[in-house]
Amino acid sequence: xxxxTQMEGPVTLSEEAFLTINCTYTATGxxxxxxxxxxxxxxxxxxxxxxKADDKGSNKGxxxxxxxxxxxxxxxxxxxxxxxxxxxFCALIRPGFQKLVFGTGTRxxxxx
Amino acid sequence: xxEVTQTPKHLVMGMTNKKSLKCEQHMxxxxxxxxxxxxxxxxxxxxxxxxxxxxxxxSVPSRFSPECPNSSLLNLHLHALQPEDSALYLCASSxxxxxxxxxxxxxxxxxxxxx
Numbered sequence: 542x543x544x545x546t547q548m549e550g551p552v553t554l555s556e557e558a559f560l561t562i563n564c565t566y567t568a569t570g571x572x573x574x575x576x577x578x579x580x581x582x583x584x585x586x587x588x589x590x591x592x593k594a595d596d597k598g599s600n601k602g603x604x605x606x607x608x609x610x611x612x613x614x615x616x617x618x619x620x621x622x623x624x625x626x627x628x629x630f631c632a633l634i635r636p637g638f639q640k641l642v643f644g645t646g647t648r649x650x651x652x653x
Numbered sequence: 654x655x656e657v658t659q660t661p662k663h664l665v666m667g668m669t670n671k672k673s674l675k676c677e678q679h680m681x682x683x684x685x686x687x688x689x690x691x692x693x694x695x696x697x698x699x700x701x702x703x704x705x706x707x708x709x710x711x712s713v714p715s716r717f718s719p720e721c722p723n724s725s726l727l728n729l730h731l732h733a734l735q736p737e738d739s740a741l742y743l744c745a746s747s748x749x750x751x752x753x754x755x756x757x758x759x760x761x762x763x764x765x766x767x768x
Binding site for chain 1: 657659684693694695696698701703708709743745754755756757758759760761762
């Protein structure tokens, strides 16, 4: 079945450091890929998405590129802020399906 | 501000109580979802409604009973719950199948504690 694998957390960084959170997937066909973010005490928000190979999603300084050859969708940000502290979920959905498949989530902690 | 509104934000109930969680959206979405999220875990899909009809039930126990009275509202009726049902319950909405690209809009959740 479809699955998403994320790096274990927590990821602990100092402000202005470079961020990478790894995500790889297994799926039949050509899924759409997403990063969702969950701030403490809140629901999930869509951070960025990519719907086909080589697409780059970007938002709020975060980027991720859909790499079909490595089945990856790694999240990057050049300079993190304390306000980026949250849990980040990688997810996929196959076209025509309604079930979003989530990774286990990676907690990011950014200190001043 | 979230465009999916959930009430109540917090709920404490005993194992013999009957309560309901409510969700409302005004984005014109025709698919609505209930997810359950335990601490430090990803959300788990419970139910999906498409065009006000139940389209997915992920083998959820019958003590959870969903209802979709109209295209804007989604309820989750709770009865005879167990302490292990304590969790954050998230409502979400999206475009319906065929138009859904996986972009779900989530509410802030209802945190349920079962004593």
